[in-house]
Ligand SMILES: NC(=O)C1=CN([C@@H]2O[C@H](COP(=O)(O)OP(=O)(O)OC[C@H]3O[C@@H](n4cnc5c(N)ncnc54)[C@H](O)[C@@H]3O)[C@@H](O)[C@H]2O)C=CC1
């Protein structure tokens with residue numbers, strides 16, 4: 001059995017850890033939160049270590065560490081995880097919009113012989129996006145629709161509350177600006193841009209009152225291929241920003257890594 005540890009005990013981390021038995025071929029060694037009580041509550045059910053520091057989390061020598069905590073956590077721990085000889089699963093893919101961090105992580109992975117796996121998260125189709133990258137992306141757009149309450153408090157809104165009675169365009173622009181303005185909402189766009197090797201993707205974020213799902217629409221033209229990917233995904237009642245399928249995508253990724261047959 002391969003050994004995994006998890007950074008992040010929030011809405012998605014809880015779904016991931018609670019269903020960890022579904023990741024065939026893997027055992028969970030530990031979970032890490034900022035507060036001990038938070039980590040202990042989840043670890044007690046999972047029968048694993050509760051950690052508040054990376055050193056504690058790595059004490060059981062996991063093969064792989066999943067970040068499911070936030071862009072800040074990914075940037076704070078990613079390189080140290082690779083240096084410790086573990087593979088790294090990135091869920092807060094918004095971190096990839098920081099070209100310097102991505103380059104440092106790539107260099108560290110190459111030097112240590114470890115791998116970085118970007119979880120498909122709330123979307124998917126990374127196989128097609130990688131294919132499009134190889135063929136050469138000519139045109140690509142990305143649009144997410146979310147409820148205004150899931151965007152509330154985002155730095156990009158600068159304190160403005162979005163209308164609760166009509167659809168509004170909350171953001172339109174490049175991926176770096178999107179991630180700066182909506183770091184907890186638009187990881188999916190950064191993952192798309194990175195997978196498709198298409199830095200100029202136009203990102204749109206629409207606020208739609210009454211919406212009970214998050215939707216993501218990717219449109220890519222590359223050579224002879226035109227692909228459209230469309231996702232509707234229910235969000236976590238504990239966190240309306242995040243689609244619950246994100247946590248399941250990590251379980252599917254882990255299972256895939258240990259499976260004799262791999263679906264790219
Ligand atoms: N790639 C994708 O498609 C998606 C990515 N996400 C991202 O996944 C992450 C988790 O989402 P949720 O569970 O919904 O968020 P959440 O806010 O419910 O939970 C995040 C947890 O991580 C903890 N945390 C933050 N920094 C930490 C650190 N340095 N060390 C330890 N714990 C830390 C927080 O205290 C919180 O308990 C977020 O960054 C979110 O933006 C969410 C949905 C889709």
Ligand SMILES: O=C([O-])CC(=O)C(=O)O
Pocket residue numbers: 122183184185186187188189214215233241242243244246
């Ligand atoms: O969960 C989703 O639908 C997308 C999301 O929050 C993100 O990419 O940050």
